[in-house]
Amino acid sequence: MVKGPWDRLVQKDGQLDDGQLISRNILYIGRNGKKVERFIAKGLDGSYIFKPLTNEDTMGREIWIYRNVLPLLKVRYPRLLAYAEHQDPKRFWAIYEDLGELTHNWDWGTLLHAAQAIPLWHELPLEQVPASFEGHSPGWKEVRRQVTEVTPGWSLAETLGRLQWTEQQIRQAMTLLDSPLPDGLEMAMVISHGDFHPMNLSLLAGGELVIMDWEYVHRNSVFWDLYNLLDITSPRYTKPVVEPSLRKEVLLAYVRRRASLGTSINAESFMTAYYHYALLHSLWILLLVEKDLKNCTADEVPALREQQQITQHISRDLMNELA
Numbered sequence: 581m582v583k584g585p586w587d588r589l590v591q592k593d594g595q596l597d598d599g600q601l602i603s604r605n606i607l608y609i610g611r612n613g614k615k616v617e618r619f620i621a622k623g624l625d626g627s628y629i630f631k632p633l634t635n636e637d638t639m640g641r642e643i644w645i646y647r648n649v650l651p652l653l654k655v656r657y658p659r660l661l662a663y664a665e666h667q668d669p670k671r672f673w674a675i676y677e678d679l680g681e682l683t684h685n686w687d688w689g690t691l692l693h694a695a696q697a698i699p700l701w702h703e704l705p706l707e708q709v710p711a712s713f714e715g716h717s718p719g720w721k722e723v724r725r726q727v728t729e730v731t732p733g734w735s736l737a738e739t740l741g742r743l744q745w746t747e748q749q750i751r752q753a754m755t756l757l758d759s760p761l762p763d764g765l766e767m768a769m770v771i772s773h774g775d776f777h778p779m780n781l782s783l784l785a786g787g788e789l790v791i792m793d794w795e796y797v798h799r800n801s802v803f804w805d806l807y808n809l810l811d812i813t814s815p816r817y818t819k820p821v822v823e824p825s826l827r828k829e830v831l832l833a834y835v836r837r838r839a840s841l842g843t844s845i846n847a848e849s850f851m852t853a854y855y856h857y858a859l860l861h862s863l864w865i866l867l868l869v870e871k872d873l874k875n876c877t878a879d880e881v882p883a884l885r886e887q888q889q890i891t892q893h894i895s896r897d898l899m900n901e902l903a
Contacts, residue, residue, distance in 0.1 A: 586662035586675055589621055594664065594671030596630055608779075610634025611716075618678060629658065629676040635795065636669035641713065642795035643674065649708060649771070649797060653700050656790045679790055682782035686820050688829075691809065693789040694781055695833040698805050702770040703841050706799055713798035715774045720801055720857060723864045728757060736863060739870050743892060749899070756859060756902055768853075772800035776808040779817050803857040806834060811858045811898070813865060813891045815872075815883035821893045824901065852902070859898040865891050 591597050596604060596619060604619040607629070614632040621628070633639060646660045659677040666672070717723075727736055736757075740750045773780075774796025782790045810822050810830060822830075831854055835847045869888045876884060 585621075585624055589619075589675070590630075590664070590673055592671070594632060594668075594673050604630075612636065627678045628661065629678050631674050631676060633669050633672040635716065637714070638795040639667060639669040639672060641797065642793075645794045645797045649701070649704070650794065652704060652708070655697055655700060656784075656788050657794070658790070658792060679782075679784075682790065684779045684782055686778050686822065687783075688826065689787075690778055690781060690783045690789070691822070691826065691830045692833050693783055693787070694776070694778070694809050695806070695830045696837045697789055697791065698773070698776070698809075698834060699837045699841055699843075701773065701797075702802060702805075702838070703843065704771050706769060706771060709771050709797060709799060711799060715772065715796050715798045715800055715804070720860065724757070724860055727860060727864045727867065736867060739867055742870070743866070743888070745892075749896070752899055752903070753859075753863060753895070756856070756899065757863070768802040769799055770802050772796075772798055772804045773808075774798050774800065774804070776805040777812055777814070777817075778809070778819070801857065803854050806831065806854060807858050807861055811862060811894050813862075813887045813894070815869075815880065815887045818886060819890065821890060821897070824897055827897075855898050855901045859895060859902065862891050862895040862898065866895065 589597060589600050596617070598604075600621055602620040602622055604617050607616045607618055609615055610632075612634055614634050616632070616634065617630045618627050619630055620626070643660070643663055650657060658679055661675045661677060663674040664672045718726075729735070737750050737754060740753060745753075773791070773794065775793055776791075780791065780793045782792075784790060810827055813819065828851065831851050832847055835845045835850055838845055866888065869884055869891065873881065873884050873888075
């Protein structure tokens with residue numbers, strides 16, 4: 581899919597050819613350091629998005645999703661215009677439609693529209709996506725194992741203590757982790773977008789939601805996309821804490837949308853299960869951040885400290901919901 585005007589734009593090493601361009605600018609840098617760029621090329625109208633493979637483990641995944649899953653969904657996403665014909669992950673690239681300067685917000689409108697979009701792929705048969713597709717994070721069982729694991733000088737209780745949590749807060753967190761998981765948490769598997777945080781979403785002026793970056797689609801818990809939308813944190817971007825009332829409203833919007841598509845869910849049980857799931861993952865993130873702080877550069881410390889503070893706030897909010 582490189583014939584036509586596109587084959588002259590990309591060199592054999594998988595990089596854009598500067599000699600064919602009028603301008604280029606970096607939109608973001610992927611997990612592997614590769615740059616996603618907007619470019620304007622000689623002889624072509626408008627601008628386009630150039631995306632190298634930002635995670636080599638997802639080689640071919642997004643192209644497959646564009647062919648086999650996205651045509652089944654009534655959602656807006658950037659059109660795929662061209663991609664490399666080879667399977668070398670170090671040189672692979674794709675070119676997408678440019679939808680213009682998109683804003684990425686954690687506001688009421690974006691979160692509600694996003695929650696109502698998620699059920700569209702959650703309702704697809706699991707078999708629509710190969711079981712071999714994996715996300716960028718371990719499943720909840722492995723997360724729980726890591727969070728409850730105790731090694732000399734390294735445990736969740738010790739991490740929370742170093743963060744100045746009170747003994748009562750630590751006991752509450754440990755008790756919640758030891759309590760039986762809500763019914764359905766283990767079995768509720770769906771097709772997941774896999775990276776459904778608001779940096780991959782944009783609500784256009786007319787109210788249409790654009791969803792990007794589908795390379796992490798895989799089978800996962802029904803809660804994973806919602807956790808990415810509401811409560812996951814990252815040092816790569818700053819996010820506000822979602823207020824408890826808005827979190828409930830977003831979860832209810834999801835439940836109602838599923839019901840409109842034919843799947844009835846008990847809202848109260850679903851929200852309780854989500855709080856358990858989200859708390860488990862947020863406590864896990866606190867462990868990861870502490871490890872990252874021990875091995876990072878000085879320049880990386882501020883973003884990690886901010887992530888740590890936000891994740892603590894989220895964890896306490898979730899514990900309050902479960903109290």
